[in-house]
Amino acid sequence: xxxxxxxxxxxxxxxxxxxxLDCTYDTSDPSYGLFWYKQPSSGEMIFLIxxxxxxxxxxxxxxxxxxxxxxxxxxxxxxxxxxxxxxAMYFCAMREGLTGGYQKVTFGTGTKLQVIP
Amino acid sequence: ETGVTQTPRHLVMxxxxxxxxxxxxxxxxxxxxxxxxxxxxxxxxxxxYNFKEQTxxxxxxxxxxPECPNSSHLFLHLHTLQPEDSALYLCASSQDLAGxxxxxxxxxxxxxxxx
Numbered sequence: 001x002x003x004x005x006x007x008x009x010x011x012x013x014x015x016x017x018x019x020x021l022d023c024t025y026d027t028s029d030p031s032y033g034l035f036w037y038k039q040p041s042s043g044e045m046i047f048l049i050x051x052x053x054x055x056x057x058x059x060x061x062x063x064x065x066x067x068x069x070x071x072x073x074x075x076x077x078x079x080x081x082x083x084x085x086x087x088a089m090y091f092c093a094m095r096e097g098l099t100g101g102y103q104k105v106t107f108g109t110g111t112k113l114q115v116i117p
Numbered sequence: 118e119t120g121v122t123q124t125p126r127h128l129v130m131x132x133x134x135x136x137x138x139x140x141x142x143x144x145x146x147x148x149x150x151x152x153x154x155x156x157x158x159x160x161x162x163x164x165x166y167n168f169k170e171q172t173x174x175x176x177x178x179x180x181x182x183p184e185c186p187n188s189s190h191l192f193l194h195l196h197t198l199q200p201e202d203s204a205l206y207l208c209a210s211s212q213d214l215a216g217x218x219x220x221x222x223x224x225x226x227x228x229x230x231x232x
Contacts, residue, residue: 004159033218043126043205045223052218091160095219104173105221107160 003027004092004108011113013082020067021077021111023092032096034075035105036066039089048090051075079113087115119143121224123208129230130198138193138227140208147213149191150221151183154205166191167214198231205229 005024013019025034036048051059051066059066067076079086089110097103121142130136142149151163165173166185180202182194191208205228209221 035220037223043207043226043228045207045209047220047222050218050220103219104162104165105219109157109159 002108003106004094006092006108006111008111009109011111013079013086013113013115015084015115015117016081018078018080019082019113021079021090021092021113023075023077023108025073025075025092025094027073027094027096029096032094034066034068035093035095036064036075036077037091037093037107038086039091039110041088045091049077082115084115084117087113089113121208121210121222123206123224123227125227126225127228127230129232130195131232132198132200134198135194135196137195138206138208138229140191140193140224142189142191142208142210142222142224144210144222146210146222147188148211149185149188150209150211151191151193152207152209154207154226160207164193165214172214195229198229200231203229203231 003026032053034051038046038048049059049061049064049066051068058068063080065078089112091110092108093105095105124139148167150165153161162175163177164183169185180197184192205226207226208224211219211221
C-alpha cells in the first residue's frame with residue numbers, strides 16, 4: 001500500500017486565490033512527521049512546512065498552512081493568495097518513528113500546480 | 118555559499134564513461150542523502166550517510182558508487198550506466214538521522230542523461 005497518496009496530478013488556480021493540495025498518508029506508528037516540499041522547474045526541492053503527529057495546532061508558515069486531520073490521515077497544504085511564482089510541483093512526505101532510530105522519508109508522487117494570471 | 122550545492126547541474130554521458138556528481142552542504146549537518154527522481158515516480162532513496170558512515174544502501178546497482186569523505190561532502194561516482202539511469206539526482210542533508218523532525222534540505226539536483 002502507498003504510504004503517501006497525492007490524488008491530484010495537476011491543479012490550476014487563479015492568481016490571488018487560495019488553493020488546497022491533497023495528501024493522505026498511511027501509518028500505524030503513533031509518532032510521525034509530515035512535510036511539504038515545493039519543486040520549481042529548476043529542480044531544487046524547497047522545504048515548506050512541517051507537522052508533527054503530536055502537534056496540537058495546524059502548522060503555518062507565511063502563506064502556507066497545513067490542514068492536519070489526524071483521524072482521516074490527511075495533511076492537505078493550503079496556499080493562500082496564490083502568486084505566479086507558486087507554479088511548481090508540490091510533494092507531500094512522511095517520516096515515521098520519530099522517537100526511535102532512523103526512519104527514511106517517504107514521498108508522494110506530487111501535484112503540479114499552475115497559477116493563472 | 119549557503120544551503121546545499123550540487124555540481125554539475127547537467128551531465129550527458131555515454132554508457133562507457135566514468136563521471137562523478139558532487140554535493141556540498143554548508144548547513145553544519147551530519148547526515149547526507151542521494152535520491153533519484155525519475156519522471157512520474159516518487160523520489161527513490163539511494164544512499165544515506167551519517168557522520169561519514171554509510172547507513173543505508175537501498176539496493177542500488179554497483180554502477181553507482183557513493184563516497185563521503187567528510188560530513189560536508191558527498192560524491193556519487195558513475196560508471197557503465199544504462200539509459201534508464203537518466204534522471205534528476207538530488208542530494209539532501211539533515212541535522213542527523215535520529216530524533217527531532219529530520220527535515221531534509223535539498224540541493225538543486227544534477228540532470229543526468231545517459232546516451
